Amino acid sequence: MKIAVCVKQVPDAAATKRIDPGTKRLDRSGEGSLNPVDANAVEEALRIRDASGEGEVVLVSLGPEKALDSLRKALAMGADRALLVSDPDAAGSDLVATSALLAKALEREGADLVLFGQQASDSDGAVLWAAVADRLRLPLISQAAELTVEGGAVTGKRQTEFGYDVIRAPLPAVVAVADSINEPRYPSLKGIMGAKKKQQDVLSLADLGIEPERAGTTGSRTEVLALSDPPPRGETRKLEDDGTGAEKIVEFLVEKRLV
Amino acid sequence: MSVVVFLEHHEGELQKGSLGILAKAGQLGGEVAGVVLGSGVEELAAGAGRYGASTVYVADDAKLEAPLPQPRVDVLAQLVEEKGIETVLFAQSILSADLAAGLAARLDAGLNWQLVDIATQDGAVVGKQSALGDSVLVDVGWTSTPRLALFRAGIADPVETGGTATVEKLDVTFQEHSLAAEMLEQAHEESSGPSIEDADFIVAGGRGLGAPEGFGMIEELAKALGGAVAATRAVVDAGWYPYSAQVGQTGKNVSPVLYVACGISGAIQHKVGMQGSKVIVAINKDPNAPIFEFADLGIVGDVQTIVPKLTELVRARKG
Structure with a gap:
């Protein structure tokens, strides 16, 4: 069983994120780390591989070359090899362009199962897998909080706004996992040492046979026009409770005509 | 400008979030259509007229019974192409996010998400996106049509206009991969008291x-x-x-x-x-x-x- 896991390097959680006013893109110059939920997708892939007793876990990513640092963390967890699509012409790709690039890379791999982490911490995006699934013409399960792979099909259970769903799809399939699905393992020292020696391929757009016009801003269908400060919420008041906290709240609610 | 709002429904009711987007779409000027996809939903669809839809497109098919995104991508792609729809709006939900993204790939159409507002500025449609944990408001645009927009839930309340909608039925054909995923089980939690989405x-x-x-x-x-x-x-x-x-x-x-x-x-x-x-x-x-x-x-x-x-x-x- 071959499992591809799509992962992304995002600005480190500890860093203050900012949008570069010049390029109007997220400033990725600082410390990067593996998108947190992607570690859950890697963990799930490792569990499925290990339960079946054979197979391969391949990381697939798009980003600058320094994203290899984050891929190595996933290799240290136990993934077998990594494939990074990196090309200056791919910078600034939106959903349409990114999904086209990833789909090309995934087509080369021809995995039985393609996993995603449910949410990117930098763009608040929670949509990429559905676009990739459509391009690959594969069935999709999103938000999976439990997964079983059995008899040539994958079954996912997920929580929804109304309760839960159980969805089954024949392999090959695309699945996005929620972070409640598992607890990602910490890489062992041996894993960290071994990660450097694992196969890490960096592919350009030309390597994938993608025209530069299909990528980056020219391949995108959306644009950022301007940045501004969000409207203020109005006055905020913070009071220390001196024993009259509850009264203060009631006074406030009366003032707002809420009680 | 032709604008269509994807109207989500659950247990026989159109969802408040997508009806709110119907009201929001009215601000773009011009007529607003809705689209309802499901099984046995024709009557439900007509109800969108009361909230501002002048036309409601309906695809009624047993294959659309389960709330899965992929067969819906097929239907919306056909609708957009046949009617020359320029803008499709969605209210954030698990179903809508997957549907909007699948449609974006199918049509090579731009999708902006986390929108809190949309307006026409100097003849162009501009979305307001709240980004980086709401620390910045980004004006986003589309470089081609159709434009796809996914709004944050609860950004607009439904407005009763008391109108009626023309219901137009759509013929649907599905792609093989779109029907491959199958809903085995759906369970709904019974909640006591008012639902938090409706509570004041x-x-x-x-x-x-x-x-x-x-x-x-x-x-x-x-x-x-x-x-x-x-x-x-x-x-x-x-x-x-x-x-x-x-x-x-x-x-x-x-x-x-x-x-x-x-x-x-x-x-x-x-x-x-x-x-x-x-x-x-x-x-x-x-x-x-x-x-x-x-x-x-x-x-x-x-x-x-x-x-x-x-x-x-x-x-x-x-x-």
């Missing part, structure tokens, strides 16, 4: 309650206010309260008149689900909790003493 008053509890039993006083306060109980993801994950009450990034988005946050730090994952509330009151013992940065009134103190007293005072006030 919400009292929410987090880790700061200390123990699952802390939700007892939260329920009492909610009852006194005539509202519903919500919870943070941390306490839902810990099993203190059911998932159906979870507010935030991986739960529901709510925009009540009053949101009382008790023992909630106000992490961004929670904030995105409740910042649309008209008035926010927070009680937390940590003076540095982020919730105090956006609560209209914040009390630094112990929820265990303040909440029961507040309940008593509200009850007394209401007689």
Whole structure:
């Protein structure tokens, strides 16, 4: 069983994120780390591989070359090899362009199962897998909080706004996992040492046979026009409770005509 | 300009979130159409006329019964191409996000998400996107049509216009891969009391309650206010309260008149689900909790003493 896991390097959680006013893109110059939920997708892939007793876990990513640092963390967890699509012409790709690039890379791999982490911490995006699934013409399960792979099909259970769903799809399939699905393992020292020696391929757009016009801003269908400060919420008041906290709240609610 | 709003439905009712987007779409000028996809939904679809849709496109097919995105991508792609639709709007939900993204890939159409508003500026359609944990507001555009837009839940309330809609039935053909995923089971939690998405008053509890039993006083306060109980993801994950009450990034988005946050730090994952509330009151013992940065009134103190007293005072006030 071959499992591809799509992962992304995002600005480190500890860093203050900012949008570069010049390029109007997220400033990725600082410390990067593996998108947190992607570690859950890697963990799930490792569990499925290990339960079946054979197979391969391949990381697939798009980003600058320094994203290899984050891929190595996933290799240290136990993934077998990594494939990074990196090309200056791919910078600034939106959903349409990114999904086209990833789909090309995934087509080369021809995995039985393609996993995603449910949410990117930098763009608040929670949509990429559905676009990739459509391009690959594969069935999709999103938000999976439990997964079983059995008899040539994958079954996912997920929580929804109304309760839960159980969805089954024949392999090959695309699945996005929620972070409640598992607890990602910490890489062992041996894993960290071994990660450097694992196969890490960096592919350009030309390597994938993608025209530069299909990528980056020219391949995108959306644009950022301007940045501004969000409207203020109005006055905020913070009071220390001196024993009259509850009264203060009631006074406030009366003032707002809420009680 | 031709605008279509994807109208989501659940158990025979059009969802408030997507009806709100129908009202929002009216601001773009021109007529607004809705589209309803499902099985046995024709009558339901006509009801969208009351909320401002002049036309409602309907695809009624047994293959659309389960709320799965891929067969819906097929139908919307055909609709957009046949009618030359320029703009398709969605209200955030699990189904809508997957559907909008699948459609974007199918049509090579731009999709902007996390939108809080949309308007026409100098003849161009511009979306307002809240980004980086609401620290920045981004004006986003589309470089081609069709334009796809996914709105944050609860950004607009439905408006009853009392109109009627022309219902137009769509013929559908499905692609093989679109029907490959299959819904085996769907379970709906029975919730007691008002649903948090419809409630005007919400009292929410987090880790700061200390123990699952802390939700007892939260329920009492909610009852006194005539509202519903919500919870943070941390306490839902810990099993203190059911998932159906979870507010935030991986739960529901709510925009009540009053949101009382008790023992909630106000992490961004929670904030995105409740910042649309008209008035926010927070009680937390940590003076540095982020919730105090956006609560209209914040009390630094112990929820265990303040909440029961507040309940008593509200009850007394209401007689």
